[in-house]
Amino acid sequence: MDEAKELFLKNTAALFEVDQVLAYKLRSLENFSQFNMDEDANFIRNDNNKIYENVNEELNKSLEFFKNDFSKYPVLFFYGFGNGKLYKFLCKNKNHKAIVVFEDELEILALAFHLFDFSKEIKNEKLILFYTKDLNLASLNALFSFEFIKKSIKIYNLHIHSSFYAKYYYDKIESLNKDLMEIIRFIVLNHGNDPIDSMTGIEHTLNNIPNMLSHGIFQEFLKARRAKLENAIVVSTGPSLTKQLPLLKKYQNKVAIFCADSSYPILAKHNIKPDYVLSLERVVLTSEFFNNDFGDFDKDILFILASVVYKKSIEYLEKNHRRYMLVHRPLNSAGSLKLDEYGYLGVGMSVANMIYELIGALRFKNVILIGQDLAYADDGKSHAVEHIFGEQGDEVRDNLYTLAYGGKGEVRTQLSWQLFRQHFEKDIFFTKTKLGITTYNCTEGGARIEGTIEKPFKEVCEELLKSDLQKPFEFPKTLSLNEMREKLKKTKKNIEKNVSESENYIKKCKNELKKLDYEFSKEQKNLQTLRKIKDNLLKFFKELKTLKLFNELSQAMYFHNECEVMKYEVLNSLKQDEKLIDFLSSQNLWFLQILDYLKAQNETINKAIKEWGIK
Template identity: 55%
Template sequence: MRFSTELFLANTQALFEVDEILAYQLRKLQTPYNFTIKQDETGLNFINKQGVKLYENPMEKTIQDLAFFKENYSKYPILFFYGFGNGLLYKLLAENEKHKHIIIFESELEILALAFHFIDFTQELRNEKLILFYTPNLTGVQLDILLHQVVKSYVKTYDLNIHSDFYADFYSEQIKSLNTQITSYICNFVLKTGNDPKDSMEGIEHTIQNVPKMLTHGIFQEFLKQRKSKVKTAIIVATGPSLTKQLPLLKQYANKAAIFCADSSYPILAKNNIKPDYVLSLERGALTSEFFNNNFGAFDKDILFILASVVHKNTLKYLERKKCSYMIVSRILPFSVSLKLKEFGYLGVGFSVANMIFELCTALRFENILLIGQDLAYGEDGYSHTKDYQNLNIHKGHYERDFGKFTTTAYGGQGQVESSLVWTMFRQRFEEDIFYAKHKLEIQTYNCTEGGARIEGAIEMPFKEACETLLDEELKKPFEGAKILDSKKARKKLMQTQEKIQNGIIQAQKFIERVKIELKKLETELKKQEVDEENLKSIRQKLLVHFEKIKKLRLFNELLIPLYFHEECEVLRYEVLKDLEQEKKLKVFLEHLGSWFVEILAYLDTQNQGLKKFIEKWNFDDMDLEITTKG
């Protein structure tokens, strides 16, 4: 290996294609570096200003490490390391085709730069076989994206390997902090996949019930076309403890911005005679419907209520009783997507209704989005919501009691505030969306809450200053309504949807019967006093084939995905074991996998029965009447 400026330029150019910021930082480095190079018969070494070497014997260490990882990690699709060193180990590990990604965190730009002068990493960087992070640049958003897009089901094989004693000696605190941060994000990522099949089934049933109403009300994609880029600024009204102090200003500037509010904020705004343009609702529980169980008379005129497809039937009942204008939008959940009603979706990727509203505001391409009442933390009095919140007593201490207490940086960056795991998930979603909105859509987000938790990426600005700076034009309200589908097309779409679901039920039933045959063989084999290892291996292979085929079912959806995800993590953890370890644990693994299949088939059968029941209740004769009365 020889020092090559051309190689450094080639490596940084390859890196530029996947990480512009890091590539630019490496190109900007001024020489001479703080690290010096030593290359002799022991290999390539770097030495810091204190005279400490990265390795005692570089080549010997690389040979030892390579043997260790070949012995213990050869089947791992994802490997994590702290410290890039001279890079030779990663170049050699990348030759293993089973390693899909080698993720490396480095705290010294100069170490990366020096290694880039000696070894060609261009191919490994371009195909993301090597994924590099410079730790001072690292954000929670990047970690979350990494887990979603790269690590996914391999979270249970996570292990942060330290490249050399040099890093353990000089960066022990950074390593501990990084490991804590990654494991925290893994926990949150696992939670985000869900673990409550009952909750998922409820959402699927509500969606099925709401499909006829969806088809006879506003068309979401047409609504986006009508309203996109028509107004510069949106205000999102949530119900955090700080909301009350912002209401007088909101009322003053109500006609100079598009006002979006959460279902829980709607009664509060009505009480203060502040008419929102849009009210959104996301939750599937009956309690959330009670925000609409009221009679505000003329106040409701010209408000568009935008409902996620999973909402409880009472929400629709209350809005229809009041003759309110509403539109139902599919969430981008697998079941809704399988119905292929694209013009009526998709919205509600996030975890809270406020996340849903932010997503809608970005789809409508506002230039500025202002957040108020978005505390995501307890107030000083211990309450989770503003004093006018309808269910205040129900929620006092609720998040802390059910999900544990968290602390996070306070609004303004000074001190800490009490938060919760759920609010942390909401906040992290906001931070991802704000990052995307700014860098991809050139939308600026202002956090005008003036309290609660800091939301990274949002500009913190007093609400008064934001109003005076950004809201300078009276808007023509009410805004245009949403187009409605022709009655014949609506009826045809409902019939097509029914057929899709029926076909999915038939496919799922055939799958259940096929898997039951293998489970019977497994049960018979496990009952034998002398277990036949070859028979077990054959059954394992067939069950794993069925395990993969589950994902191809039309009805593989949010009911099954969390159950599948958690088991897939276990399967992958077994698959990366050394051959001898796999053989030792084969029986236990199959007992566990068999039990899981029994559970999943029961859920699949329950889903089949539930879907049959609800589509049989669809009344096609009511379609014309519904469109006539609501159109």
């Protein structure tokens, strides 16, 4: 066997460990019909167009370019693999944790695999390859799950390997770049940008702790109900819900019904009893879904509310003696309370996402979605008939369109619904591959949700829902009064310790900011002193993440600043000094803001635990 063939087999063997599909496709190539290679390792297309005008000259020019301006970048993105020699050199740089390359031609990869040994770089994922014809959003999302890549979003740039790719693959490059930018946008939005909203959730959670401890324990509920049933329906409030209600009523005793808080009053009007009603939002208006009295209808329904809900939601439930349970969302503020048995649910951004997570945790085999339009109806309506805030609960906004249910044409949507759908698609992919759960989209309208099986509601009901279930389902157990009080005392003591740690951190940071103010006030600034202050502030910045009260309030701000810090740190030493004063000015403003929020959070916490009345 010649050396080139051995290299190809070694490289594809390494690729089999990280991407079996691509490795198999490369191994299956029997001949090269589009590209061949000359003695200078230049690849030539069958129309005589070359990837390089001059192989060595272009390589040296590229290496010099990336050495000067990109040597500190943790990740670099490229379109086009070429002969691969550039990436072999770039992988030697220890600062580069990953070189990500997208290639449209299998033959180019195969030829390059005959030239150089990439096996080590592929195995340890220093070199990450994507065949663009097999590319999907799931694989791109997986790429951005690497923490160092996620933090690099403000320095993202898609480099084009050579003018050959720019000339012949421009549309594909543009489309890929658009997809990558959309994922980056999603990451930024997903990290949040509203500390006031986070503070509200923290305040509500703390106020709701006594009610949480006096009701069902979520983890005990999961243990009791896990893998008991096969089929579940998620009832959402999109415009298409109305047409599905007669069929839902017919089959209601043959399936576990999970409904969104907004769907609950609609189901009550049609005498369709859900088994579980879930609520996620912290806003005042959401409480109005429970401002009603449906009498015996509410018997045997379990209301599962995120601990961030507004107090009125609980007051309305208790007023009419409805059974409920509070569950923590997977937020850092909730985690710091050390009440893990009461969590965690609600990673997604909508109550429907929350329901889907719960169904996955309960290990149902089949999930049926109805009313999950995530788009405006043809007449512009945003919600189902009989929604308490009206069919036009959301005004038509955002000039966004997405693929329609059934795959034909497009429907108008909005940004928040896009985010809900992306969460659904991530969760559906996970539950399908890891848990073997099949998801049917029986909305029969609205937006396509990738990963679901689109089928008429009637067909799925006839196929899956054969027998009546033993309803009502059992309710979760609760703590005794003494157990509840002891847990509340322990929680209070833990919180007070966390607040003390936060106050010490604020004091230390403010002292350093005073030094910075003093240096800024000087006419002649000392570069060495400013560098030292910068180092100290960056040390305190990283320390913030270790605080027990580092949570969603500070998390979003931390992530955005983390990206800004990386943007500065990848500069070469000369440019860092040139930008030092601007960088310190921005850090000064950031610290002032975050310290104010930490102080406000401490005050909110102290006020809440005082109202518990526990000494």
